[in-house]
Amino acid sequence: MNHRSESDDRKPAPRWRRRKDTRPAEILAAAQEIFGERGYDATRLEDVGRRAGCTKGTVFLYYESKAELFKAAVREAMAPMVRDTEQAVEEHQGSARELLTKILRLRWEHMERTRLTGLVKLLLTETGKYPDLARFYNDEFFDRGQALLRKVMQKGVERGEFRKLDVEQAARVVVAPLLFAAVWRHTFEPVASAPIELDEYFATSLEIMLAGLDPAHLHEPART
Amino acid sequence: MNHRSESDDRKPAPRWRRRKDTRPAEILAAAQEIFGERGYDATRLEDVGRRAGCTKGTVFLYYESKAELFKAAVREAMAPMVRDTEQAVEEHQGSARELLTKILRLRWEHMERTRLTGLVKLLLTETGKYPDLARFYNDEFFDRGQALLRKVMQKGVERGEFRKLDVEQAARVVVAPLLFAAVWRHTFEPVASAPIELDEYFATSLEIMLAGLDPAHLHEPART
DNA sequence: GAGGCTAATGACCGCGGGGTCATCAGTACT
DNA sequence: AGTACTGATGACCCCGCGGTCATTAGCCTC
Secondary structure, three states: OOOOOOOOOOOOOOOOOOOOOOHHHHHHHHHHHHHHHHOOOOOOHHHHHHHHOOOHHHHHHHOOOHHHHHHHHHHHHHHHHHHHHHHHHHHOOOOHHHHHHHHHHHHHHHHHHOOHHHHHHHHHHHHHHOHHHHHHHHHHHHHHHHHHHHHHHHHHHHOOOOOOOOHHHHHHHHHHHHHHHHHHHHHOHHHOOOOOOHHHHHHHHHHHHHHHHOOOOOOOOOOO | OOOOOOOOOOOOOOOOOOOOOOHHHHHHHHHHHHHHHHOOOOOOHHHHHHHHOOOHHHHHHHOOOHHHHHHHHHHHHHHHHHHHHHHHHHHOOOOHHHHHHHHHHHHHHHHHHOOHHHHHHHHHOHHHHOHHHHHHHHHHHHHHHHHHHHHHHHHHHHOOOOOOOOHHHHHHHHHHHHHHHHHHHHHOHHHOOOOOOHHHHHHHHHHHHHHHHOOOOOOOOOOO
């Protein structure tokens, strides 16, 4: 057998190609995967490069530093979700209850479908070490999402669809199960005795939340 | 003024003391603090030493490795909580609803009172990189806690105190707000525009959970 | 107070990974 | 085909930290 058979040794198949326009996206995709899998510190830029089909040097050609790459990766992953959510709120007409359901389901599906869980988890965790990152993502994503939820829930309360409750806190409670799922999945899932049936989990959490917000339930304060 | 005034230069105040018995606890406490503040990777054993009033070398004198120290720190912090919870379940007589409230409040207070939040956050996050750690803590703490909660909730369902629901998932949903609080506090709190009123948050989450579990509420499945 | 046991030290090592840069080799244009 | 431009490379630097160990010095006993 002749190695390098076709067209003989005319085209030694270039070891690499110039692809200035497509590189950044490829690198970003690889970064999203690996950051999501291993976390910030454990991610080696060399590995990111390899998965993106280039070398560490090339990564630095398109991104200033590891931190910048991380920011870009998260931003790119979160943006569609935030946009979709905001759009849903804008367009929606109907009960606040339905809208809330829609928002939560939207987020859930985003997380299920994409690499987002890994990055959500990162946001929640690794960011602690980098206050500027934390601030950025807190303002850009968390606060923004919370503002939307507060709006929706406030409307619900006013309309009598939801029980009277502390809207600010409730908006946080309502997303907690989603965030928990993200974290759980990337921390204990690979190691747990039995996997969580994630759709079951989401359904139950939605059920509990909606029932918990419903004014039909007699308001009986918890006793110790 | 005479520096080193009292008893002149007779006792040059020994640069260090032998305290074989108290060192481990001191080091552990320092480790709990710093791990909690900065996360696993960002924790320098030298800093742990400094805060414990000794040097890095001494840390290694009492703990095999960084990983071992971490394990010990988490174990020590979690143990009382697990114990208290198990005891509460054992001793309790009365409604499942009350018991659930008690358990959640117990955990909340533990987290509030101690350095636990920081370590809980770590468990949820950094452990992902160290599968053996993840497995250990998943089995030792998370599964154990979940088993208890399932038991309580199952009892509640049977007694008609709780709505019929997927007990396994519900047990997870119910703790999500606590874990979220732990994570939030150590990630975004220092950076957020306004701090979460944590007691308010807990109260609201408890309210929603209890109402969400209550069978009084008409069981109306969520529509999209 | 002298001697010995060992807790504690801190200088040291190795290595892994972020970041750099001289060099190479695809590519496009003439 | 030749040439200039630059995308891509990978060998290299450097530093920070986990972990080690010969040495030092506190403490206890006799």
